[in-house]
Amino acid sequence: MLGVVITLAVIAAVAWCIFKNYYPPTVLLIAGLLFLAVAACFGVDPVPAKASTHFLGFDFAQAFTDRMKTRLPGLGLNIMWIAGFSYYMDKIGASKALVKLCVKPLSAIRSPYLLLAVTYIVGQFMALFINSAVGLGLLLMASIFPLLVALGVSKTSAAAVIGSTCCLDLGPSSSNAMRAADLLNTDVVTYFVQNQIPVALCVIAVVAIGHFFIQRWFDKKDGIETSGAGTQEDVAKAFEGAGPVWYSILPMLPLVLLIIFSPMVYQPVKLSLQTAIIISILVSFVVDLITTRGVKDSIGRTKAVYEGMGKVFTSTVALICCAELFAFGMTKVGGITTMINAAASMESAGVWVMLFIMIAIMVLATLVTGSGNAAFFAFSPLLPQAASSVGMSAAVLAVPVQLSAGIARTMCPIAGVTIAVSSIAGITPFQLVRRTIPVMVLALITNIAASAAFL
Template identity: 70%
Template sequence: MLGVILTLAAIGLVAYFVIKNYYPPIILLLIGLVLLFIAYFTGVAPVAAKNSTHFFAFDVAQAFTDLMKGRLPGLGLNIMAIAGFAVYMDRIGASKSLVKLCVKPLQAIRSPYVLLALTYVVGQFIALFVNSAVGLGLLLMASVYPLLVALGVSRTSAAAVIATTCCLDLGPSSSNAMRAADLCGMDVVTYFIQGQGPVALCTIASVAIGHFFVQRWFDRREGAKANAENGPESTMDVDKALEGAGPAYYAILPMLPLFLLVIFSPLVYKGIKLSLVTAIIVSLIITLVIDILTRRDFKQCCKDSQAIFEGMGKVFTSTVSLIVCAELFALGLNKIGGISTMIQAAASMQNAGLVIMLLVMLVIMIVAAIVTGSGNAAFFAFSPLLPEAASSVGIPTLALVVPVQLSAGIARTMSPIAGVIIAVSGITGLTPIDLIRRTIPVMIIAVVVSVASSLIFL
């Protein structure tokens, strides 16, 4: 019972400090270290005997060292490589070319709420290649938002749809998907296609339909009027918003890593084994050659390639550090035994064990994501618990990991302190609370559908 109380207290402390805008990685690190000290004094060693320094205070630091040694060469390098690639795509205008290509068909649709639903679908597709929720939100605010408003969609409805376009962390470029695949003992492409694929298709359809009806209901209830004549956004030129986009064929460049990974995966062609980082390096080389041949300015092209390393460094300070510190926090929770007690209690409920376990993990993940405003922080803090939770009720790890992993991104879109919510609401002049009033009903639908489809397909 003491372990459960300490667990709840630790989660409460993390929530308090994050809400008060303390730096999340260091908060997770410090509370994790405290939990490891507490665990030691209750007779649980911080590290395995073979890794011990033979002094308990140093063993606590050794636990953090072991996590870094395990994460930086693998998952950490993958995330940094993807971030470097994404920043480079933005620097040369390839990301804007992809958005411009995807936006063009939307301009032909004249039904406001059909356009609203399709905007989400298109945005979620782009999110496979532009893996920053804030970055994608800003791109779509500059390009699609004026089009939606000009066709009579209310500012709040348009903002709500754009804020949710990255609500599902899908594909090999998602750090959460990489971690989930690791937990399931699968390569990330197989996890994406066989695990996330069927669940994501159902969830995407439900979110699109949900936006159609929910935003229309809110607009009618609030008496929203078409603001094409009055809103300053409606006068914006979509082409001007995407100024700086590269040539049309640059749109395929952000898709190169995913294309290579799918082709040279066990699902398509087994003869060649291609890792994620190698696929990105190959894609970068191809992109650099194409960029040099297109612009014919070797010096400037070389200068722009600096964005690769800038992106890698930036994501190390923001995401990779968060991952390692969150895992130390999770290790501390495991060592004090509270989570194991809750898992065993759920497993002991014979017929209801699976449902209870799923609900327990979903509630933990959703609350953590809403409180922290980060799907990454929530998932990396608690994901190490999932294999044990799945085995305790006798289900495949994949069946538990997929809905819980997707719920972290979905819940982020319900948080008033999430970066994408703050960015989109700031541009539209809304408050974050006004915005999440529109996103929460749709995201609840998404959680229900993702869980139901996971139970059916996995």
């Protein structure tokens, strides 16, 4: 019980620091080291004997080194390559070309709230190819947002929908999906098709319908008129820099390659995510070179790949590694283990209690860190143990918990996508999450129900 008290106290301190705008990776690193120090006082070693430096003070640092060595070569590098590819797609105008192609049908919709519902579905589809929540949010704010306002949608409603377009981390290029697939000992394409899609389709439908009614209710409550303040000039300006229409295919290349060369389609050829992205970058470079016929400029634009990799290391990979140490230290103190064991002792009710405990941990961790990736990477190692302790399928636990991380991020006022979208829309992050929280609560409920029904 003492472990639970210490765990809750440290989590509260971490939440306070992050809400006060302390740098999250370092806050989580310090909290993780504090957990390890408390565990050492209880006689629990920070690292296994075979990895020990034989000096307790150095073992705390060794625990963090072990997390880095485990994460960076695999999933950490995957995330960096995904980010590099996304930055390159933006640099050559391929991302805007995809958005421009996808939003063309939206102008034919006359109902502002039906337009919002369809916008969410289109945005969630694009999230398969542009899987950075902040990157997608910024892109949609620069392109779809003026279009929505021009067509009569209120700015607050439009921002709420755009801020939630990446609420589900889906697809083979999602780092959370890759991690979940590892936990289930399957490839990420199989995980996407067999586990994610049935649940995600239900959640997407509920979120789209939820935005239709909830944003309309908020607009009426706040007395907001859908006047259509934007202009066609705003819409045209939003797509400045978009590449030719055939560029819209380029952001889809990694997903297409991974699906084709997967155990579900063509098994003889084995293709990793990193290799698929490198191939896609090379193909995109050749297409850009042929289209623009500027050798020096085309080569110069590839610099965006490495800039993107570096930026995501400082913003996401470092946060994930520090969050993993935080979770590792928390497990050493024993608070989380105590809650898991309590759920496992509840016989038939233990399955549902375990599911709610793990989702609650994931939601809380995401709200504290502002990152669905950091939260899921930190606590996902607990999922196999939690599932086996109550005799449930790991997929039944892994899928809803993995999806709940992205849903919770959409409710967080300190999440990067929330801050970015709200600042461009001219509202506060709390005004934005006031609109997204009711919809995301419906998404969480649907996520749990659909997982129980289909998995």
